[in-house]
Amino acid sequence: MSVAFEQVDQVLTKLEEMGNSEEEFHKIFSLCQDRVVQFGVKCEISRVVGTQRYRANYTYNFAEDYYRRATFIPYIDDLKASLKRRFANHRKTLQSLQFVLPKHASKGKFESVQPAFDCYLRDMTTTHILTLSGE
Numbered sequence: 001m002s003v004a005f006e007q008v009d010q011v012l013t014k015l016e017e018m019g020n021s022e023e024e025f026h027k028i029f030s031l032c033q034d035r036v037v038q039f040g041v042k043c044e045i046s047r048v049v050g051t052q053r054y055r056a057n058y059t060y061n062f063a064e065d066y067y068r069r070a071t072f073i074p075y076i077d078d079l080k081a082s083l084k085r086r087f088a089n090h091r092k093t094l095q096s097l098q099f100v101l102p103k104h105a106s107k108g109k110f111e112s113v114q115p116a117f118d119c120y121l122r123d124m125t126t127t128h129i130l131t132l133s134g135e
Contacts, residue, residue, distance in 0.1 A: 005087065005090075005091055005094065008083060008087050011083065012080055012083060012084070015076050015079060015080050015083075016080065018076060019072075019073055019076035019077065019080075022068070025064075025068045025072050026064065028072070029064045029067065029068070043063050044063060045060060045062075045063050045066045046066075046070075089115075092115045093115050093116050093118075096115040096116040097116045
């Protein structure tokens, strides 16, 4: 499980680098432009309105800058937030499991192990919980 969290952290780091890198988006945009040309479609900036109420209104001179700002960066940000949200509870459970090991048991209180107990409560009987809290 800890290996999975290391991989999630690596993915988050890579996404952070991609979101901040204009070079990475340029590669993606160039590939997309090649495909767009094959279909005979022109890659344009969408119409800019003076006052926009319900969506972002980006003003850029180049289509690449517009699409980076309007779609790519929000998508990367949403993906990072989704990964963090999805794995946050599991990370707490994994961190609390370390206090079950004798090496770390003296460093924490019984409440430190509570997230792990909550996760594995179905597998335990009441006597196990009482025994563990006593120890």
